Amino acid sequence: MAKKAKKNNDMAESVEVSKTAAIIMTIVFIILAVIFLFPILLVLMNSFKNKLYISEQPFSLPGGETFAGLSNYIGGLAKTGFFSAALNSAIITILSVILIVVLTSMTAWWLTRVKSKFSSVLYYLFVFAMIVPFQMVMFTLSKVTDILNLGNPIGIVIVYVGFGAGQAVFMFAGFVKSIPISLEEAAMLDGCTPIQTFFLVVFPILKPTAITVAILNAMWVWNDYLLPLLVLKSDYQTIPIAVQYLKGGYGSVDMGAMMGMLVLAIVPIVVVYLLCQKHIIKGVAAGAVKG
Amino acid sequence: MQKAYKKYFAVFVLPTLLAFTVFFIIPFVMGIVLSFCKFTTVTNARFVGVTNYIKAFSNADFLNALGFTTKFTIVSVITINVIAFAIAYGLTRGIKGTNFFRTTFFMPNLIGGIVLGYIWQLMINAVLANFDVTITSDAKYGFWGLVILMNWQLIGYMMIIYIAAIQNIPGELIEAAKIDGATKTQTMFKVIIPMAMPSITICLFLSLTNAFKLFDQNLALTAGAPSRKTAGLALDIYTTFYNRNGWEGVGQAKAVVFFIIVGAVSMLQLYITRKREVEE
Numbered sequence: 001m002a003k004k005a006k007k008n009n010d011m012a013e014s015v016e017v018s019k020t021a022a023i024i025m026t027i028v029f030i031i032l033a034v035i036f037l038f039p040i041l042l043v044l045m046n047s048f049k050n051k052l053y054i055s056e057q058p059f060s061l062p063g064g065e066t067f068a069g070l071s072n073y074i075g076g077l078a079k080t081g082f083f084s085a086a087l088n089s090a091i092i093t094i095l096s097v098i099l100i101v102v103l104t105s106m107t108a109w110w111l112t113r114v115k116s117k118f119s120s121v122l123y124y125l126f127v128f129a130m131i132v133p134f135q136m137v138m139f140t141l142s143k144v145t146d147i148l149n150l151g152n153p154i155g156i157v158i159v160y161v162g163f164g165a166g167q168a169v170f171m172f173a174g175f176v177k178s179i180p181i182s183l184e185e186a187a188m189l190d191g192c193t194p195i196q197t198f199f200l201v202v203f204p205i206l207k208p209t210a211i212t213v214a215i216l217n218a219m220w221v222w223n224d225y226l227l228p229l230l231v232l233k234s235d236y237q238t239i240p241i242a243v244q245y246l247k248g249g250y251g252s253v254d255m256g257a258m259m260g261m262l263v264l265a266i267v268p269i270v271v272v273y274l275l276c277q278k279h280i281i282k283g284v285a286a287g288a289v290k291g
Numbered sequence: 292m293q294k295a296y297k298k299y300f301a302v303f304v305l306p307t308l309l310a311f312t313v314f315f316i317i318p319f320v321m322g323i324v325l326s327f328c329k330f331t332t333v334t335n336a337r338f339v340g341v342t343n344y345i346k347a348f349s350n351a352d353f354l355n356a357l358g359f360t361t362k363f364t365i366v367s368v369i370t371i372n373v374i375a376f377a378i379a380y381g382l383t384r385g386i387k388g389t390n391f392f393r394t395t396f397f398m399p400n401l402i403g404g405i406v407l408g409y410i411w412q413l414m415i416n417a418v419l420a421n422f423d424v425t426i427t428s429d430a431k432y433g434f435w436g437l438v439i440l441m442n443w444q445l446i447g448y449m450m451i452i453y454i455a456a457i458q459n460i461p462g463e464l465i466e467a468a469k470i471d472g473a474t475k476t477q478t479m480f481k482v483i484i485p486m487a488m489p490s491i492t493i494c495l496f497l498s499l500t501n502a503f504k505l506f507d508q509n510l511a512l513t514a515g516a517p518s519r520k521t522a523g524l525a526l527d528i529y530t531t532f533y534n535r536n537g538w539e540g541v542g543q544a545k546a547v548v549f550f551i552i553v554g555a556v557s558m559l560q561l562y563i564t565r566k567r568e569v570e571e
Binding site for chain 2: 122288
């Protein structure tokens, strides 16, 4: 399916709609777009409102006595240590994604090229890991990471490699199968070691899949809440943990601080999305082509 | 060549395999063993047979969570896929602004579950305030709130996959159907949907597993309130583990049951929809 996707848009030409239909559809889509954007705009609007008015007049614009300036942001930052959480999130996401892409592509290539009982058993173990819900292993996993003392932003990266390996190996293996082996044979004849062959010949061909794997894993790791909550020592937070932390135990939530932090949590995502939109959308479409 | 490669096992496979073994296989196996034990930490486990499973299935919260998750999954999988397919179909008709709409509809997918949960908590409470209730006043608000949230999050993702699939259908097929006098409905159900079946398999699989495993959104939106009535399976398992002393074994047994259900349901779905894919 991925290969065919690039062919053309010939469907679009044969099914273009009449002018009136196009206008009606455009109007429907505009309404839908407003519905899709509204919740985010509502949070943005309320982040500038005094917290007492957020639950009372959620739909009114901030102004006059309801306007709170940046106090929600300042209060939220003071309560959560948001910036160090954002830094942790960034470190964990970047390192995990790089390690996952490099290590699992190597593994997938070896498993596909070396045909043996062992390699196919291993491959199916990776595939199996994809359907296991996190709750199944969360308690024991957090004990293992405790014993190994991995509850810091660097240690957790290895945990992500182990836990993300299943899907990534599966996606790379699917692509490796389509690479003609003759290229590698030529490289070997020219005197490349298998390591050189992989990094100089195979990996460049894997690039589209590598981008897809990177995007899907970045989305996962950046937004992940439960795994870092259980694995990281309590002095380390990530963005989702910092946001949830505002909720605290019982008692009421500081809605102002919450709105401010929600906006700060959304901004980096929107910026990255608008910059890499094409790659992200392509990557998601290609990533769906599973076995 | 195989021989040359084989020697490089330690370079290519070992690092991934080590991480995979330590952080997935060992916890998984330990998880199964511990589901038959009573324990508070891994070191003081004591074998108790199927007691944990009996306790799990006689636990009202667990049965309620099972019902909640099942209902939630059915409703959201249907709504997400129908709406996403309809949008994808509309966005492949060559109207202006297609790119803008696609970008907008996909965006919520990038926002994490915890943040999404609080965005919708504000949104839903804002609407419900007109009726003097909040999202936690009644389980039905929480349920439908989660359904709406899940639709908002996943429609864009499924739409992207459906758009790629619809664009892949050869134009000649649609032309041929037209010439043969097929109506629009017939073309949709006899040509477009069968041709898009592989993508439907994938989207059903993705939305099904996502809905079943739902945790972050559930925790942030209602945290199970009122009185654990809006807690799905994943949230119930978490609560059993961490908020109820002495119930760790039961939590683990619930997790094993959860794993078996997720595995069985997704395999069954793949099997059924795969059979309906058009042979190429």
